Structures are given as structure tokens and as C-alpha cells.
Amino acid sequence: MRAIKWNDSDGELKICSTPVPELSKENNILIKVKFCGICGTDIHIINKELSAKNGIVLGHEFTGEVIEKGIDVTTIDVGDRVVVNPNEGCGKCNFCQRGKPHFCLTGGLNSTIGIHRDGGWAEYCAVPESQVLQLPKIISYTQGVLCEPLFCIVHGWDLLGKVPDDSNILIIGAGITGLLWAKMLHHYGFRRVTITETVKSRLKIAENLSTDYHCIMGNELSVLFKGKTPDLDGFDFIIDCSGNPGGIQNGINYIKRGGTLNIFGLCPSGSKIYIDPSLICLNELKIVGTLINPFTSSRAIGLLENMVVNDINLNQMGVETFKLNEYKNALTAVTEKRITKAIFDLNE
Ligand SMILES: [Zn+2]
């Protein structure tokens, strides 16, 4: 089969021919991959900001059809349409036992499929049954690639706590996660939402999202708040999807009393933001981070099922499809921010 492997020593991707994985365990499932996304995490790996196992097949956002299963598999059948949850805790360590498998010392981010175990930038992938979920018929294989980002968004949503109906919400960054947050908030009925971006073409995509949300460049927030008092009229919730410390720094000037900042996008490690701690105290500000997707996968699939009923149009969201051998073009299109997401089409 064809696959794209990560070579850690020379920091390069290589497309190669490699054997179809064998079902090494009785609880394993062999998936014929249909579509697999390129995630911001993959870009961080390629830029050497995050580590991945040497020689690994990357890709953790994928859908496919089951073509073989181990004898112990009971919940999934050959022929099923499925999506993969790339993260699972060991179940035994202190963090797992506290219900926080995303902090697991050996599982969680230390064993992610597509980072530490072979993933979906390949024609086939073998995955344990516990990490395979049914993909409802209404969700296409391409739309299903958005399941994994949505697993993380649902975790981020949980971390916001109670979100009153009249909340004024700011999304920083109109990449695919910012757009998915917007789609989810719209689905939940929120209408007082502002999206900021620094790239004009992405702002256009946000404007065309059929949400009627207020879309402005990040530096226009100061105009929006001219003559206003942000701690009274500002945002109850700020969700940073940009991973850009400058964007967060700008955004926190406009947070309302009692407001919450959710740092959802991953900033470069070692970067800094500055905040006056007296404001955290006096205005009871909350700062939360969001790491991957503990216990959210089946809920997020249900949510996506509800959302696609109305409209999840991948073209409209700036998603583009590429063949596996077009990976260089796909990565360039993403890093140059010409598109919001690239998806590999493995149907050949
Ligand atoms: Zn991802």
C-alpha cells in the first residue's frame, strides 16, 4: 500500500510503498482508509515543534470502511463505515483513574494514532476496537474527517462551563477549528458571536459561513470598542483558535467581568502573553486550556450528525481534497493559509 511516513532524523515526509498492516491483536480492526485530514498538529510535527515516532505513518483524522476484524471484536463489523478516535488512556495510571486520560503517562498524547502509532495517511490502518466508532450514514466520509477536530472542540466547550444564552463570544482565528466552533455555536443558537482573523481570505470564508456572525480583522477590535468599556461591554467568552500569542494578547483587552478565555489553539512553546493579575482577581477572569478529547468522541459524532442535517459544507468551509502524492501541494496550501484544511482522498 502507499503511505506517507515521517522521517524524524532528516525531518522529512516520504511517500512509500509499505505492507498492509496485519491484525497483530485479536481486538484489532483493519480499516480501508477513505479520507484523512492534515491537522495543525501534523504541521507542528513537520516543523519539529512536536515530536512523533520516527518512521511513523502520520494522520489522525480519518474515516474508512472496515475490511477485516480480529476474533475478539464485537461492536464493529466488516463493511461498517467508521471513524477513529486517535487517543486513548492506559486506564490504570493516576490521571486515567481520575478521569483524565488525556494526561495519561503512557497513553493519551503519548500513544496517539498518527503520531506514535501508524495512522491514516495510508491506504490501510489497523486500530484497536476501543478506538473505532461507527460513522452515522448521514455523515459523508469527507465530513467525517471533521469528527476528530470536533472531539476536541466538545472538550473545549465542556471546559467553558455554563454558557448563558445571551453570551457575547469572540472566536480568534478562522482556520478550520475556529469555523467549526462557529458552526457549533450557531447550531446551539448563539447569535452574538464575533470572529477575528489576520488573513483576509480566511475572513472571507468566515463571512460566507451562513452564520451571520460579525467577522473582522483582529486589529479592528479597537475600533469596535471605541468609546466602550470592555470590562462591561466585552466578551463573556474568548476562544482562541489561532495559536497566535499576539492574537490572544489583543483579545484579552476585550474580556468582560467574569469572562473566560479558552486557549484552544496551540501557541509556539516558550511564547508569552502578559496579563494584569489584579484584573484576574477583580474581574474574576478565568483562563482555561483545552487538550485533545477525553470522553467526547461519541457525543461529538452525535453533534456532527445533528449539525450536518442543517449544513456542513466543506467547500464553503475552505476545505480542499488532495491525492496522497500531492502532499507537498496540500501542505503548502495549508501553511500559506490559502485553504483552512487539506484532506487526503485515499479512494482509488
Ligand atoms: Zn487533529
Ligand SMILES: [Zn+2]
Ligand atoms: Zn493512563
